[in-house]
Amino acid sequence: MGKPKVVLGVSGGIAAYKACELLRRLTESGHDVRVVPTASALRFVGAATWSALSGHPVSTEVWSDVHEVPHVRIGQQADLVVVAPATADMLAKAAHGLADDLLTNTLLTARCPVVFAPAMHTEMWEHPATQENVATLRRRGAVVIEPAVGRLTGADSGKGRLPEPGEIFEVCRRVLARGVTAPDLAGRHVVVSAGGTREPLDPVRFLGNRSSGKQGYALARTAAARGARVTLVAANTGLPDPAGVDVVPVGTAAQLREAVVEAAADADAVVMAAAVADFRPETYATGKIKKKEGADPDPVVLVRNPDVLAEISAGRPRPGQVVVGFAAETDDVLANGRAKLRRKGCDLLVVNEVGERKTFGSEQNEAVVLGADGSETSVPFGPKEALAETVWDLVAERLA
Ligand SMILES: Cc1cc2nc3c(=O)[nH]c(=O)nc-3n(C[C@H](O)[C@H](O)[C@H](O)COP(=O)(O)O)c2cc1C
16 A cells, blocks of 8 residues: 555645644655645745655646646545645635635545644634634535634734644544544534642642543544544643644643533533542642641641532533543452442443553553443553544444
């Protein structure tokens, strides 16, 4: 089998330079990339750069190499088309089926999955014309990545920034691996919690846990690549924001609860992958707790935190909402998992067996997903992404 064929469409935004990094990531990971820039894109980054980095000739219009009929062939042969950055103009053209250059022709002839990574000023992004064009493209099966919030072209900042190239690459990799042109979570809002909460003792100390957040981030990235609008409630992770995901940073269990409850109000699914502290110190010392000469330290009294998973499962603000919990067990994994599933009232419980190879922070995981309907789905030891895909398969079945 040859290398997967990717078309990288680049339209004329200031973020065109970031597409060079995306191109590198794609070629270095074994993809055959054909860059199709617009004429405006070449005003930002020249053809020599695209050609040298991709190893292919570069053209903006349909009149070069006409004997090879590139306006049809490039799209037909592609396994994935990704447009990054996608200008407001390009989204409008794609939504309306215009075909006045090589990239727009390619978008009409491609029958593979298509990803758009828009980047523009906030006003352009929020304009009803752009929003309707995005909705049209999503309805037709394209994955349109929500822009990031941050510094824009000038001194201003807001929503409209191109997500980091490494994160766009992650979306492309997942979309390409699935190979479907109708993402199954399109039009859905999903909430994922990730990381570990920290319960402060005083301004410098906290009670925490070893959760890295990697499993929750894998769930968020995977859901975005499957077309969902994703809210990621992230507790103390320090990981890069996944492309197209709305990240809500939190610290404590109480903050996590508030953020999850708020986001869950209109969510189709809530996946609680965060390690939420069961207990917190009863009192918080506003000044650093000092050693007292010759005296034992004061004991720390703990009180219970709210059980967010049980609360969300019981609440279900939206009919048909699917709730997924995570549980780490050391022994009698399935029996303990089943009991926990009943106690919490969720639809699915991902039971991790905690062991030597399965430590917090690892890139791999192994689990059994228990269903309230009695189902049991084993996910063998492998990347956290594979477990994430299985969780969304099971969620999508229940949403359907
Ligand atoms: C300095 C500069 C920066 C621009 N940045 C953007 C941008 O980030 N997003 C956007 O939608 N348009 C941007 N534009 C406007 C587009 O270049 C313009 O709409 C152009 O017609 C897009 O053509 P294309 O979609 O064929 O590439 C920018 C223009 C200039 C001069």
